[in-house]
Amino acid sequence: MNKLQLSSKYLSLIVTIFLFFLLFALGSLKFTGFFSLQNFLNLFIDNAYLIIMAIGTTFILIAGGIDISVGAVLSLTCMLSAYLLEMKHLNPFLVMALMLLMGAAFGLIQGALIHFFKMQPFIVTLAGMFFARGMTAVISIDTIDITDKTYELIANYRIPVFGGAFISISVVIAVIALLIAAYIAHFTKFGRTAYAIGGNEQSAVLMGLSVGRTKIGIYMLGGICSTLSGIVFSFYMRSGFTLHGLGMEMESIASAVIGGTLLTGGVGSVFGTLFGVLIQGTIQTLVMFQGTLSSWWTKIAVAILLCLFIVMQSLLTARRIRKKSQVLKSDISHT
Amino acid sequence: MSETSPILTMTGICKTFPGVRALSNVDFKLRAGEIHALMGENGAGKSTLIKVLTGVDKLDAGEILLDSRSILAKSPQHAQELGISTVYQEVNLCANLTVAENIFIGREPVRAGKIDWKEINKRAKKVLERLDIEIDVTQTLDTYSVAVQQMVAIARALDISSKVLILDEPTSSLDAHEVKKLFEVMRKLQSEGLGIIFVTHFLDQVYEISDRITVLRNGELVGEYETALLPKVQLVSKMIGKVLDDLSSFNKDKKTTEDARRETPYVSAKGVGHLGSINPFDLDIHKGEVLGLVGLLGSGRTETARVIFGIDKADCGEMHVQGNKTVIASAGDAMKHSMAFCPENRKTEGIISELSVRENIILALQAKRGVRKYIKRKEQEKIADDYIRLLNIKTSGKEQLIRNLSGGNQQKVILARWLVTQPDLLILDEPTRGIDVGTKAEIQKLIVRLADEGMAVMFISSELDELLRCCDRLAVIRDRNKIAELTGGELNEEVVMHTIAGGENNAGA
Structure with a gap:
């Protein structure tokens, strides 16, 4: 029985990984040229920003919160970077550092509002979303192109891997972020407290965990992730524009959920989220290879996937509860 | 019992909440290696005493000595650091984390900036072994039963501190087998010199496990007794107290009941029960009678009513309404059979505070008729008036x-x-709790009048006087079992108390 339970615990993650390979295999069979290392790496190159953003979202969801400001913060990061680089001619590395600082501050304020004033995370980050999107437009309504040499260099730099295939610097950043996040989640008190809060906040308080500090910290982490994601996105787009990252918060949440994170908190992992992002990326590539479908079909496929995953999660939860009550009943009948 | 020196002494504890004197001048003493039961009816002040001790609430006056040092816990954490741990009825752990992590979270062993999972699992196994529990500590907590979860909570408490352990209603969600296991653990800890405060409603369990009993009533100390020297029936009378009856007594007409008994009962439950809340019972309710449910709080009175009304679907036995076998699987079914249920907690389950008196009155009628059949405003007003x-x-x-x-x-x-x-059939669960004496009497009179007019009434109350005054018949519930039915001459305080105490009918009262 122990084995069974173990597999049900990881089933969601296993299904996600399986689905990714299934989709990739499907594309490989159907389209020539789909099955190549570069095409696989392109998933990372094209979605590095989403991986980073979804890491932050995963943490926030695990702690039982939600952050819908991340897309707008990404947009603000791109715009502000472009403005500071092009209009103020600041050092590009200083700009990046400033952006990360801004993300931390943004998260700090949102987290503090949520914790100290017991406000709904949805409402607070909704306000944050409007604020960031509004500030983006205040800086400039028109697109600002980034012509900075350093940004251009980073954007175009190819790190060769096996047999002529390559990755970008963004991918390296995303992978490092992923590893750090996984470490935080599993080997630090901060990470474990986040899981405890998501499992049962009341209990976490009674167990003497520093709930307030952790909650605020989680939103700061989310803020840093979205600005880092914004920096990576500005390498990718090399511009600031008010409509950058529109609706990206939802893609980010979708990635986490497909990757096995529960919206109710307490359960999830960043590796699951990575596969959540990759699945979305694969669907996008499939639609692209198909050629005739509109790119919006990606959304429809993701919608169907989301429904399937949420149904699967609730079935799994129901099964566990049922199994538990059976155990209870058999216990009683023994006595 | 040897008179060892107390490890915990509380003297002259007073606590007032707005409008309520929750504790007045209460003393409590706990000795090392003792299991001390804290008894009292609901609102007697048990929880408040515990909360004051563990720093959840601030005390207004009094002194707490732990190991003859004056302490004042500022928070549950602080209390824990001082050596007082509490395990609550509802397990306050995180079900999504592993067993081992639940024991150690917040105090994880860290090596080189990294949580040492191996060490955690090893130590968790050891702590649980001390309680004679062998489970896979790497599984998430929600894979185990409530009983195991509680043991894990105890393990966590013990690992943090071990002078005083408070168990607040630990057995109310456990079955007999699990209770036995818990008691074994308690005895083991007792022999290790731990002082255990055991808060419970279950009399049998108190007599099985505890050395001493402290009884509270209405926020006051009734006394501290050695369990072996206090007969059950005396304990019951000390808990309930003698409620002074300054209400004008009204005459109850008993003639109807005998006739009614011969007719088919309006509702008849045969072997009906609900796993985990009330064991299977038989119960007939006739038209024109008031049937009282009596028992200590938490014994399963409300649960009985909930099963009959279909809120908790019966998982065994059958129900008959007017002699016909019927399935009552929901409150809606019960309403179709012309039953009504006034729940115990009017604040949370009864009134809708933002609506007017008229709207609140009309609610059930509208529900019964269906949403589409709107009741005209004129009619509503007339009914309300x-x-x-x-x-x-x-x-x-x-x-x-x-x-x-x-x-x-x-x-x-x-x-x-x-x-x-x-x-x-009208089911009333504690309809007179927390209301003034005059209104109480009015409601009691109304109950009797309704029965006289031919309604079947099921009346649940914690006040024995009130039940004896109104009811034609009493069903006695103890520890989730219906143990007796009392009628006629048996309807007096002494018999009822003896029955509630159970088993000790001959012990001096």
Whole structure:
């Protein structure tokens, strides 16, 4: 029985990984040229920003919160970077550092509002979303192109891997972020407290965990992730524009959920989220290879996937509860 | 029992909440290696005493000595650091984390900036072994039963500190087998010199496990007794106390009941029960009688009513309504069979405080008729006026918001709500709790009158006097079992108390 339970615990993650390979295999069979290392790496190159953003979202969801400001913060990061680089001619590395600082501050304020004033995370980050999107437009309504040499260099730099295939610097950043996040989640008190809060906040308080500090910290982490994601996105787009990252918060949440994170908190992992992002990326590539479908079909496929995953999660939860009550009943009948 | 020196002494503890004196001048003493039961009816002050001790609430006056040093816990954490741990009825752990992590979270061993999972799992296994529990500590907590979860909570408490352990209603969600296991653990800890405070409603368990009993009533100390020297029936009378009856007694007409008994009962439950809340029971309720459910709080009175009304679907036995076998799987089914249920907690389950008196009264009738059959405003107003007059509800008008009414009048509105539906069986759960004496008497009279008019009434109350005054028959519930039915001459305080205490009918009263 122990084995069974173990597999049900990881089933969601296993299904996600399986689905990714299934989709990739499907594309490989159907389209020539789909099955190549570069095409696989392109998933990372094209979605590095989403991986980073979804890491932050995963943490926030695990702690039982939600952050819908991340897309707008990404947009603000791109715009502000472009403005500071092009209009103020600041050092590009200083700009990046400033952006990360801004993300931390943004998260700090949102987290503090949520914790100290017991406000709904949805409402607070909704306000944050409007604020960031509004500030983006205040800086400039028109697109600002980034012509900075350093940004251009980073954007175009190819790190060769096996047999002529390559990755970008963004991918390296995303992978490092992923590893750090996984470490935080599993080997630090901060990470474990986040899981405890998501499992049962009341209990976490009674167990003497520093709930307030952790909650605020989680939103700061989310803020840093979205600005880092914004920096990576500005390498990718090399511009600031008010409509950058529109609706990206939802893609980010979708990635986490497909990757096995529960919206109710307490359960999830960043590796699951990575596969959540990759699945979305694969669907996008499939639609692209198909050629005739509109790119919006990606959304429809993701919608169907989301429904399937949420149904699967609730079935799994129901099964566990049922199994538990059976155990209870058999216990009683023994006595 | 040897008179060892106490490890915990509480003297002259006072605590007042707005409008309520929760504790006045209470003393409590706990010795090392002792299991000390804290007993009392609901509202007696047990929880408040525990909360004051563990720093959840601040005390107004009094002193707490732990190991003859004066302490004052500022928070549950602080209490824990001082050496006082509490395990609550509802397990306060995180079900999504592993067993091992639940024991150590917040105090994880860290090596080189990294949580040492191997060490955690190893130590968790050891801590649980001390409680004779062998489980896979790397599984998430929610894979285990409540009993195991509770053991994990105890393990966590013990690992943090081990002077005083408070178990607050630990057995209420456990079955007999699990209780036995818990008691084994308690005895083991006792022999290791731990002082255990055991809060419970279950009398048998107190006699099985505890060395001493402290009884509280209405926030006051009744006394501290050695369990072996206090007969059960005396304990019951000490807990319930002698409630002074300054109400004008009214005459109860007992003639109807004997006739009624011969007819088919309105509702008849045969072997009906619900796993985990009430064991299978038989119960008949006749038209024209008031059937009382008596028992200590938490014994399963409300649960009995909930099963009959279909809120908790019976998982065994059968129900008969007017002699016909029927399935009552939901409150809606019960309402179709003309039953009505006034729940115990009017604040959370009864009134809708933002609506007016009229709207609150009309609610159940509208529900019964269905949403599509709108009750005309004129009719609504007439019904509201009628019942406000009939039940003598004190309100400035039918459009007054119900939250502005006093507790007793709110209760009457809820009563009115169900009376409007003209039920054949009315279940009242603690209809007189927390309302003033005058209104209480009015409601009691109303109950008797309704039965006289041919309604079947099931009356649940914690006040024995009130039940004896109103009821034709009493069903006694103890530890989730219906153990007896009392009628006629048996309806007196002594018999009832003996029955509740159970088993010790001959012990001196």
